[in-house]
Amino acid sequence: FVAALVPIVVAYLIGALPFGYLVGRARGVNLFHAGSGNIGATNAARVLGRSFGVLVFVLDFLKGVAPVAAAVPLANALDAGAATAFGAPDVVRVGAAALAFLGHLFPVYLGFRGGKGVATGAGTVFVLVPISAALSILTWVVVLFASRFVSLASLAAGTVLVVAHLVSAPAPLGENALPSTLYLVIGTALVFVKHRANAKRLLAGTENAVGEFSMRQT
Ligand code: NKO
Numbered sequence: 375f376v377a378a379l380v381p382i383v384v385a386y387l388i389g390a391l392p393f394g395y396l397v398g399r400a401r402g403v404n405l406f407h408a409g410s411g412n413i414g415a416t417n418a419a420r421v422l423g424r425s426f427g428v429l430v431f432v433l434d435f436l437k438g439v440a441p442v443a444a445a446v447p448l449a450n451a452l453d454a455g456a457a458t459a460f461g462a463p464d465v466v467r468v469g470a471a472a473l474a475f476l477g478h479l480f481p482v483y484l485g486f487r488g489g490k491g492v493a494t495g496a497g498t499v500f501v502l503v504p505i506s507a508a509l510s511i512l513t514w515v516v517v518l519f520a521s522r523f524v525s526l527a528s529l530a531a532g533t534v535l536v537v538a539h540l541v542s543a544p545a546p547l548g549e550n551a552l553p554s555t556l557y558l559v560i561g562t563a564l565v566f567v568k569h570r571a572n573a574k575r576l577l578a579g580t581e582n583a584v585g586e587f588s589m590r591q592t
């Protein structure tokens with residue numbers, strides 16, 4: 375039982391690593407006080423330059439991928455068969471995904487003030503539900519190019535992620551898929567909550583588009 379909890383705790387500690395904040399600090403900038411005030415890849419690109427945005431995206435994405443990919447092997451390495459301690463191995467995998475995601479949103483290292491969860495959430499779902507995740511990432515790219523708003527792209531991607539999973543899973547509320555369904559629905563809801571300032575700006579017509587630098591301080 376304890377062996378099944380270890381990958382979930384490790385997932386939180388990895389998810390909480392604030393790569394955007396650290397890259398900003400290495401460049402002498404506190405991202406909490408620049409641009410949109412967010413520590414995600416978009417604001418890193420906005421404030422530090424596009425290549426640093428890509429770097430932060432890759433690091434934040436990988437800290438979603440790694441804990442989910444490692445969860446079941448790690449639990450079983452600590453104690454043979456531990457990955458099924460909560461039922462199906464999926465529970466340990468989804469638990470790791472949820473805690474990596476929550477780690478990014480509420481990092482212990484920064485007084486629980488974190489990011490919006492898009493890149494890290496994308497990393498977790500890329501391992502957990504690859505087909506729905508691929509559709510979601512495609513949506514993100516299409517909406518970004520069509521609208522030039524990263525926040526709108528992220529909100530659309532979260533919506534498509536949930537809909538694609540509900541439509542494609544044979545029984546999304548059945549025993550096997552229920553943990554991932556709950557994670558996707560609650561995770562996407564949290565992404566929406568974290569974007570409420572962006573949503574207000576989108577509705578007011580004051581959200582900044584990619585390529586514009588007239589960002590309001592938050
Ligand atoms: O600074 O407020 P800002 O304008 O920076 O930033 C808004 C932005 C914040 O997000 C980011 C990360 C960008 C990474 C793009 C990854 C594209 C993949 C989309 C998949 C979405 C999956 C949601 C998972 C929920 C569980 O939005």
